[in-house]
Amino acid sequence: MEILGLYNYWVFAVLLMTGFYAVIAKRNLVKKLIGLSLFQAAVFLLYITMGKVDGGTAPIFSGSDTTIFSNPLPQVLILTAIVVGISTTALGLGIIVRLKEEYGTIEEHEIQEIDER
């Protein structure tokens, strides 16, 4: 029961490691960025999961005193973190575009070879 109840956290761990693996092991720069996005998405899942209150609903005050609401703070934190993630991805992609212009390739090992010449 414990393991099934913690399902979200398992998914978080799997996504985290998948993203991290992609960042380290892939040689194509775009694939690295995709790994990074996956990595960050895992963190979002962690935050949202911890914010959910048992039986809680969306945290928009409806005037009733007896509704249970989920914790809104993690949701707000994640909005901010998503924006940060988007900016990072956008910047990364911009750098990749420039890299392609300058080096003609977006494979990490080829760029290294060009630089060493």
Place this chain on the structure above:
Amino acid sequence: MLVAPLVILLRPRGLAWAACTMASLLTFAIAIQLVQGVLDVGPAGYLMGSWPAPYGIELKVDAFSALLLLVITGASVFTLVSGRESLDAQIDAGRQPYFYASWLLALAGLSGIVVAADAFNIFVFMEISSLASYVLIAGGPDRRALPSVFKYLIMGTIGATFYLIGVGLIYMMTGTLNLGDMELRIHAVADQRPILAAAGFITVGLALKAAIFPLHVWLPNAYTYAPHMVTAFLAACATKVSLYILLRFDFFVFQDNLAGHAFQFAAYLMPLAILGILVGSAVAMFEKNIKRLLAFSSIAQIGYMMLGASLVTVAGLTAGIVHIFNHALAKGALFLAVASFATVAAGLRLDDLKGIARRMPWTFGAFVIAALSLIGIPGTAGFVSKWYLISAAMELGTAGLPLVAVILVSSLMAVVYVWRIVEAACFAEAAVEPASPAGVPPLLVATLWLAAALNIYFGLVPDLPLTLSGDAAAELLDHLP
């Protein structure tokens, strides 16, 4: 930060730089006032929107923050004021407004980190400053900056995300993000696994950003291929700020709450600090590019700061924190000198710099003074921090002797790599006569000499940084039982 969007609209070349410099000077003036305030009165706080903490977001300036604010804004002012021609030469006119806007964003982000008293705010400002600095580093003409900045982006984002995971785990267990509140609440849940995991995540994440060995690999390339003024600015403050967050988090939140944490902190970070010092200095001895040499030297210096902090005593922390200040002065001056070499020399490898001392005696003199401060010769600011570091290590008794040995050996290595530069510059014959007779901008030389003179001033009269560091160390340690 408000000026940044306006700067983008300023198309005429000179204006973007002028607006950026004005904003920097303003922040520097504010930083000086804050330092005065903190020295006279004590920590100052501000509640955003007047929501009381811990519900609201709090900004707090205490001795540690004030010192770092001084370093950050001072570095920005020095590099901007002196760097106009150097930046003009290295950055396309069309891109300049964006470049200066990013500079202001980086400045705002870094300053924001040191005044925020709220864990998530720190993350937001940390990412603002990181993203802006990626733009700054990639702004120069050298295309090798691009793969370096991509690597820095990946590693930096992983570091920040680890920090975010750590903060999330702590929030899960304590229900608060305010650092002061966290400290109170964490007592109840101290030894449970999420908190321990959080401590690990936060430490590793911030160590990545602070370039602590072995997570330092992004630093040499990023510093080498960035525009010279950007290197001067970032070398003086970027990694130190991550170190600041690490120390604050650790001492405020974790230290007295996790059993044996003080010992674990020292046990993990001291060997890494020592390795950083030795490896950084050793590689610097063999480097051929002067910027890369100084970048590896930076890794070693960050090792000194970590070494002081990992001693977990007042003397050790004071040494580490005062070294933040002194290293910023020394490295900032050194990179300003490198920028002026770049206006005259063909390239920045030691071979290209042969004989440059004869052509630019004043600049090289200032370089030597700053380099002496890096080595730690008595009379310069670097000596003060090394002295404190050695006294702190001696306090440990015989256990401290290997540390003293490490510090002395690395200082000797610093002498070696500084001497290689001096030898190439003074005693070697210039291979080819330089093509450009354009002189070094006078403002650059003037600022460079000011920075070098400050090295000596703070070496002989170290009251200001020492008082601030002592206060900061005492505050950090106050939170220990």
